[in-house]
Amino acid sequence: MKEEEDAVKRIKREALKEKDDPGAFIFPIRLEGKVNKNTLADTGSDINTMPHRIYKTLGREEMKKIDKGITMINHTQAKAMGKLSNVLCQVGVITIIANFLILDIPINCDAPIVVGLGFLYIMGSILNTPDRLFSAFDGVCHQTFRAARFDVLRTAESDSDDEEEYVI
Template sequence: MIQNKVPPKLEDPGSFLIPCNYNKSFSCNALADLGTSINLMPYSLYAKLSLETLKPTKMSVRLADISFQYPVGIAKNMLVEVGKFTLPADFVILEIEEDIKVPLILGRPFLYTADAVIRVKQKQLNLGVRTERMIFNIDSAMKYSYSNDDTCFSINVIDGILEEDFDALLDEGS
């Protein structure tokens, strides 16, 4: 029997932050963002970590303020430590202001690699590699929350080839 009871409205649980490390020399919280098709790192952090040469790219990134930015490059196959797991990730490197408390954004590619299951109501992020799993309780993992902040984050990526094709179609239609 189906009941027509409306569930109670719940408050915003806040951002899902993942505590992570890089090369045992750098620790931070990273924003888990299913709405982003890239992993993002500010250039200032990339420079501090003294990483290898970046792979050039023609993609453009549209930020929340609708402006476009062109990445400095892509850092390929960086090993990000999350709990007991070490996972590979490609990061798009942008010349943007670094958020000291949450400098990284881990988008769908990383969350897919980590086999992430996000349980919003339980405030849990479940990650796994093969048969091993780890559960992060968002309330205890979060040392900094955007839940009371009016900041808006949004990233859209437009591949350079797609952009060129789109421009060509616009020219043909004129």
């Protein structure tokens, strides 16, 4: 009888954990027609961030210098080096212009591009957390992405030769 009770508790705990964790909303993004990466939707903030190494590949020089600290998802601190305005972003068939904070993140850390609620709102997106779906509609075309495990983001399109895994 004790074994059955323990099994029921374990199943309930796993079911609650799975229900509460919608996974990471990851979708492909193209920046300035030059950079194709996966991006992470952060529903807890309203800022867009990109690592300095991605900013360098864009080839733009007009970053506005700022001195601001950012607390990352894993509660570490990152320094914002500047703000890049009017970045052309394409997600599927939807194209918008957004601003990004450029973060000073070590080159060996494969940190993703992160977009906040404002970006998602301008895109006309809907996050359906119970079904783990992310949808966007531009008035003509409807596109849907499925939430993924966060480790998918770390292994998709890594430019790093380092074998260690990093989490933003």
